[in-house]
Amino acid sequence: xxxxELTNIKKSFGDTAVLHxxxxxxxxxxxxxxxxxxxxxxxxxxxxxAGLETPDSGDILLDxxxxxxxxxxxxxxxxxxxxxxxxxxxxxxxxxxxxxxxxRLPLYARLPGMRRVTPVGRRAQxxxxxxxxxxxxxxxxxxxxxxxxxxxxxxxxxxxALGRSLVRNPQVFLMDEPLSNLDAxxxxxxxxxxxxxxxxxxxxxxxxxxxxxxxxxxSDRVALLQTxxxxxxxxxxxxxxxxxxxxxxxxxxxxxxxxxxxxxxxDGVKLGDVTLPVGVDGTGPVQVGIRPEAISVSNAxxxxxxxxxxxxxxxxxxxxxxxDLGPEVLIHGHFTHAPDGLVRIRAQKSGVYGETGALSxxxxxxxxxxxxxxxxxxxxxxRLSAKALAATTTTTTAxxx
Amino acid sequence: xxxxxxxxxQTRLAYLLVLxxxxxxxxxxxxxxxxxxxxxxTDYTLVSDYFEFVGLENYRTMFDDEVFANAVGNxxxxxxxxxxxxxxxxxxxxxxxxxQKQFRSVLEVLYFLPVTSTLAAMALVWAAxxxxxxxxxxNSLETFGIPGVNWFGRExxxxxxxAIISLWSIIGFNMVLFLAGLTSIPQNLYEAAAMxxxxxxxxxxxxxxxxxxxxxxxxxxxxSSITAFKLFDTVAILTQGGPDRASEVFLYLAFLEGFExxxxxxxxALSLFFLGIIFLFAxxxxxxxxxxxxx
Numbered sequence: 001x002x003x004x005e006l007t008n009i010k011k012s013f014g015d016t017a018v019l020h021x022x023x024x025x026x027x028x029x030x031x032x033x034x035x036x037x038x039x040x041x042x043x044x045x046x047x048x049x050a051g052l053e054t055p056d057s058g059d060i061l062l063d064x065x066x067x068x069x070x071x072x073x074x075x076x077x078x079x080x081x082x083x084x085x086x087x088x089x090x091x092x093x094x095x096x097x098x099x100x101x102x103x104r105l106p107l108y109a110r111l112p113g114m115r116r117v118t119p120v121g122r123r124a125q126x127x128x129x130x131x132x133x134x135x136x137x138x139x140x141x142x143x144x145x146x147x148x149x150x151x152x153x154x155x156x157x158x159x160x161a162l163g164r165s166l167v168r169n170p171q172v173f174l175m176d177e178p179l180s181n182l183d184a185x186x187x188x189x190x191x192x193x194x195x196x197x198x199x200x201x202x203x204x205x206x207x208x209x210x211x212x213x214x215x216x217x218x219s220d221r222v223a224l225l226q227t228x229x230x231x232x233x234x235x236x237x238x239x240x241x242x243x244x245x246x247x248x249x250x251x252x253x254x255x256x257x258x259x260x261x262x263x264x265x266x267d268g269v270k271l272g273d274v275t276l277p278v279g280v281d282g283t284g285p286v287q288v289g290i291r292p293e294a295i296s297v298s299n300a301x302x303x304x305x306x307x308x309x310x311x312x313x314x315x316x317x318x319x320x321x322x323x324d325l326g327p328e329v330l331i332h333g334h335f336t337h338a339p340d341g342l343v344r345i346r347a348q349k350s351g352v353y354g355e356t357g358a359l360s361x362x363x364x365x366x367x368x369x370x371x372x373x374x375x376x377x378x379x380x381x382x383r384l385s386a387k388a389l390a391a392t393t394t395t396t397t398a399x400x401x
Numbered sequence: 402x403x404x405x406x407x408x409x410x411q412t413r414l415a416y417l418l419v420l421x422x423x424x425x426x427x428x429x430x431x432x433x434x435x436x437x438x439x440x441x442x443t444d445y446t447l448v449s450d451y452f453e454f455v456g457l458e459n460y461r462t463m464f465d466d467e468v469f470a471n472a473v474g475n476x477x478x479x480x481x482x483x484x485x486x487x488x489x490x491x492x493x494x495x496x497x498x499x500x501q502k503q504f505r506s507v508l509e510v511l512y513f514l515p516v517t518s519t520l521a522a523m524a525l526v527w528a529a530x531x532x533x534x535x536x537x538x539x540n541s542l543e544t545f546g547i548p549g550v551n552w553f554g555r556e557x558x559x560x561x562x563x564a565i566i567s568l569w570s571i572i573g574f575n576m577v578l579f580l581a582g583l584t585s586i587p588q589n590l591y592e593a594a595a596m597x598x599x600x601x602x603x604x605x606x607x608x609x610x611x612x613x614x615x616x617x618x619x620x621x622x623x624x625s626s627i628t629a630f631k632l633f634d635t636v637a638i639l640t641q642g643g644p645d646r647a648s649e650v651f652l653y654l655a656f657l658e659g660f661e662x663x664x665x666x667x668x669x670a671l672s673l674f675f676l677g678i679i680f681l682f683a684x685x686x687x688x689x690x691x692x693x694x695x696x
Binding site for chain 2: 050051052071072073078079081082083085086087088089090098099102103107110111112164165168
């Protein structure tokens with residue numbers, strides 16, 4: 001088992017710096033996701049760990065020993081490629097046997113046809129076959145061993161790629177967007193299978209994805225990269241609830257966090273007509289991050305409270321449209337005082353809404369913000385610490401439309 | 402009713418659209434082949450107005466003829482010299498150039514230049530280079546103390562000389578074909594191979610490059626084989642089949658019979674035999690290329 005440390009990794013392609021000083025410490029058996037938009041450098045970082053790219057500076061330690069100068073095959077690190085990179089001319093069994101054949105046979109026995117002719121090849125063959133079959137049955141692909149990759153479905157190819165990596169008995173398992181070529185339904189299933197594989201194997205997993213949902217649901221820790229910088233590393237929930245800056249807050253969470261412009265005053269943060277009872281360092285303008293579920297609809301045109309009341313001042317909200325997601329609805333609109341800022345509210349579908357459809361007819365809603373769930377950022381997007389103020393809230397009552 | 406009228410109109414239009422191409426194929430390929438076949442059943446000569454059908458007599462003569470056997474033998478011997486070089490040298494060059502970053506395009510152009518030149522004209526240049534008396538090649542060899550070779554004058558050497566010239570003219574073409582094939586191999590297969598431990602050049606070649614190059618290799622092998630059996634212009638210009646029929650290859654014999662001795666009927670039979678061989682190669686390619694495509 002293995003602990004993986006990256007220290008001050010830097011990498012440029014020509015004049016373009018792709019990775020700026022990345023340091024990451026992955027403990028033994030941990031599942032860490034590298035997440036970020038395309039072009040953020042996450043795949044390059046993975047390839048550096050695999051040994052397919054060399055960093056300009058920095059070091060990679062596996063259990064305290066540098067593997068920087070080792071060839072990929074000597075690192076005891078396996079990798080699953082985004083489009084699986086199976087050898088199309090080989091059967092599934094041969095694909096999976098490849099790492100073992102390469103590691104156990106001398107060059108002359110690896111030449112075409114020589115594996116069956118040379119004594120060393122024939123001696124190694126049953127053992128290789130047995131190991132491939134063992135891994136194949138683990139992954140439930142033992143009935144496919146004689147097929148060619150072209151005859152397999154996406155999910156099966158995915159498993160063959162996993163299998164080819166597993167037969168090596170690696171210490172660290174790298175995956176580069178392994179779910180991106182699967183359809184939505186299969187993706188959920190394979191996601192569960194990979195998590196299970198991680199639990200049963202106890203290996204260290206590094207998983208690259210652009211999909212924050214994958215990262216959040218599968219990993220022990222998430223490392224968020226943006227334009228080659230490591231923005232934040234932490235448990236999925238910590239990134240969601242306690243982001244270090246606005247970029248992290250924006251990336252993690254779907255639908256995206258709402259941002260509204262506020263003003264820091266002595267008695268709280270002023271947002272439109274209301275003053276939120278929150279003390280934030282400094283004075284002047286502040287960006288208020290509001291998760292879609294930190295807003296609750298209090299009433300709409302004669303409608304009773306849609307859900308459990310949330311403590312906080314009410315704010316006028318102009319509705320534009322409603323997305324019905326089944327158990328809940330997503331209300332799109334803007335705070336009436338700031339017509340430019342798009343705001344999305346996630347609300348549980350309640351009986352009232354379902355029966356009367358009053359919410360669909362309402363143009364203006366009264367909404368309340370939960371001060372404890374709000375996040376505050378300065379003009380540069382850095383997170384500001386905030387604490388709830390005990391002072392009574394000033395609420396300006398705005399009439400319903 | 403309306404649909405069937407529409408269908409009829411569409412059918413008519415379809416036939417109308419394929420008509421020009423069909424006519425061209427008929428006029429350029431099918432009818433001439435039929436005419437050649439008919440001619441091969443006669444004793445038609447260019448010097449006599451009178452001819453009659455002789456059945457398969459021409460074919461019987463062909464297989465009894467020592468000259469024919471000699472020409473077929475020469476052609477296969479020449480092909481055996483030419484083909485391995487045309488294939489292996491091109492492949493090695495393509496792989497070597499593929500890995501070049503800076504000079505790739507320059508080298509591609511240099512190797513491709515002979516393909517763009519007229520072989521008939523270049524044959525004369527080669528004749529000058531390979532001249533037994535004042536040729537650059539012999540002079541250079543003699544500088545190193547190696548006795549010069551009579552490139553076109555000795556029976557046992559002449560086919561080698563012709564093979565060298567043909568190789569020079571075709572390697573660039575085959576190399577470009579191989580380069581196209583190499584470029585289409587996904588890079589991540591090499592990366593997967595590196596992860597799996599197949600990072601030795603020999604492993605990379607046998608595990609990834611060669612299998613993925615299958616369709617290209619088949620195409621190169623078949624087109625080069627056809628080129629080998631088509632050998633004509635250098636023979637006609639440089640050796641005229643000599644010395645003592647040592648370089649009299651198949652197509653040159655057909656030419657001799659038809660246009661030097663005016664035995665059109667016999668020449669037609671030779672041509673059809675040649676067509677049969679080419680057809681076999683084309684068939685091999687059609688059957689195997691589809692099966693070997695992996696991606």
